[in-house]
Amino acid sequence: MTIFLIFTLGTILGSFFGLIIDRLPEHSIVSPRSHCENCGQILIWKDLIPIISQLINCASCRYCKIKLTYWYSILELSCGTLFVMVWLEKVDLTFSLNCLASFLMVGFDLKTHAFPLWIWLTFFVLLSFTCPFDIGVLSCILIAIMTEFSSLKIGSGDWLYLSLVAFSANFFQLTLCLFVASLSGLLYYAFNPKQKKAEMPFLPFLFLSYLCHLFFENDALITYFSLIIFRY
Incomplete structure (x- = not known):
């Protein structure tokens, strides 16, 4: 259970990193709220769960069905895995x-x-x-x-x-x-x-x-x- 929580914390940081990469330097990371770039629909919490949301929605927008890139999930998975490796003292x-x-x-x-x-x-x-x-x-x-x-x-x-x-x-x-x-x-x-x-x-x-x-x-x-x- 502890490892799962550590992994989840890592995926959350990975999601934040994705936000930074996606918006900077052109836009603020604070506003506007997370939304679909194609249809403009504001995303709610069920659309923003790291990794899981993309898997459930088959890497598509839940509203307009446009295909989304997998690099967000890759980044979240990478950060989550790194957090677990640090927790298990596999890396310094x-x-x-x-x-x-x-x-x-x-x-x-x-x-x-x-x-x-x-x-x-x-x-x-x-x-x-x-x-x-x-x-x-x-x-x-x-x-x-x-x-x-x-x-x-x-x-x-x-x-x-x-x-x-x-x-x-x-x-x-x-x-x-x-x-x-x-x-x-x-x-x-x-x-x-x-x-x-x-x-x-x-x-x-x-x-x-x-x-x-x-x-x-x-x-x-x-x-x-x-x-x-x-x-x-």
């Missing part, structure tokens, strides 16, 4: 804060290819309390500043995100994260013809590669892959 606070920051920043990157700076700053301050930042964090921030004055292939927002990752990743893990993200992005670009005519959000690939570092806790293995990267 630093990793969980990084994931929460990632949910927001990736959502904005998919939506507008940019994210509000206050989101990064908020989680940067929170992470600073969980563990001291080192040269890796400062280096990513410095590179992010440099990208504002030069035309690098990776944007300043991506480096700011990597500065958060650096709180829970050493140099080799950070290098591997960037390598895997770049490789994944290139493969996606190569096999998705439509993407070749549009700007590609990179934060989703960085986040997925960051999650992969959970499976590379062996420093010897990380060192081996990193040496391969630098060699070739």
Whole structure:
């Protein structure tokens, strides 16, 4: 029962994150009340239950029957699962804060290819309390500043995100994260013809590669892959 309550709290936070991503920066998160973008109908409590409402309504508006995206439920499920993992002590606070920051920043990157700076700053301050930042964090921030004055292939927002990752990743893990993200992005670009005519959000690939570092806790293995990267 306790795990169910923890999961529910996580889904509620995920629902709030969805509201932030959906409305900012164009609209207020306070008003107007939650409504269907197609028919304008005000949503009541039974339409706003995380995950369950979308399942019951088959991801459609209960009033006009227009199909809704599943990303709200995915975000709610992700936050709920993260809360349970923290409760069961499967992940530490630093990793969980990084994931929460990632949910927001990736959502904005998919939506507008940019994210509000206050989101990064908020989680940067929170992470600073969980563990001291080192040269890796400062280096990513410095590179992010440099990208504002030069035309690098990776944007300043991506480096700011990597500065958060650096709180829970050493140099080799950070290098591997960037390598895997770049490789994944290139493969996606190569096999998705439509993407070749549009700007590609990179934060989703960085986040997925960051999650992969959970499976590379062996420093010897990380060192081996990193040496391969630098060699070739």
